[in-house]
Amino acid sequence: MIIIKLLQAIFLLMLGLTLPALANDKKIIMLGDSLTAGYGLPADWALPVKLNDYLQKTFPNIVVINQGLSGDTSGGGAARIGESLSQQPDGLILALGANDALRGLPPSLMRDNLSKIIEAHLAKNIPVFLVGARAPNNWGPSYGAEFDQVFTDLANQHDLPFYPFLLEGVALDPELNQGDMMHPNQKGVAEIMSRMGPAILEFVRAL
Known part of the structure; x- marks a missing residue:
């Protein structure tokens, strides 16, 4: 049976035709900064x-596209909406905000972007x-609380699957950082x- 399917595929390719996409074909964009x-x-x-390697264990035909840009802020990501669309x-992983925090940009601006x-x-x-991202301590507790709340609010407002901190368990650990x-x-x-990974796998399963 497998041989027959392979021969059919070869025949279609010879005719310049393409096989129908498999049910688990998916394209995911990860939009972020240097961490992405x-x-x-x-x-x-x-x-x-x-992430692509991890997801392909379940979805062999998935493609995760790297749209990370070093130094990018939420504003830069908003300017790249057209590129993403x-x-x-089939899905977007949105991982921006770290550079907004490093530059001390207003959390309200990040929220809008x-x-x-x-x-x-x-x-x-x-x-x-x-x-989500976290603000460094040097901007003070008030800034940090407002910054962190942006992600929680957006996740709740739009009912989004949400991972609160990309560097959870990694930040400031010399064994895990450059x-x-x-x-x-x-x-x-x-x-x-x-x-x-497991949270994103569940996100992809639902697509």
Whole structure:
């Protein structure tokens, strides 16, 4: 039976035809900053690549597209909405905000930018998985509380699957970070995957 299907596939390809997409074909975009882009890591250790490997154990034909841009803020991500939508993804993993915090940008501005990204994708029936960030302590507790609340509020407002902190269990651990103590090393990426991977798998199952 397998041989027959293979011969059918070869025949269709010879005719210039394509096989119907398998039911588990999915395209996921991860929109983020240097933490998504894989700053300081070998290309095959960028978070979207490892996420792709992880998800392919269940969905062999899934593709996770790396739309991480080093230094990007929520405003930069909002400016890239068209780029994301043009690829017609089945889902979006939104992981922006870390650079907003590092620069001390107003949380209200981040809220507006993230809302634009979320609403633009939901309007096209593209589900969104929201990944949160945390503000450094140097901006004070008031800023940190307001910043963190943005992600919780957006997740609740739009009923989004939500992972509160991308670097949970990794942040400030010298064993899991590069020399700058801001970007995960390979061990750090593996730790992120072990913690966040199952939640994203459930997100993909629901697509």
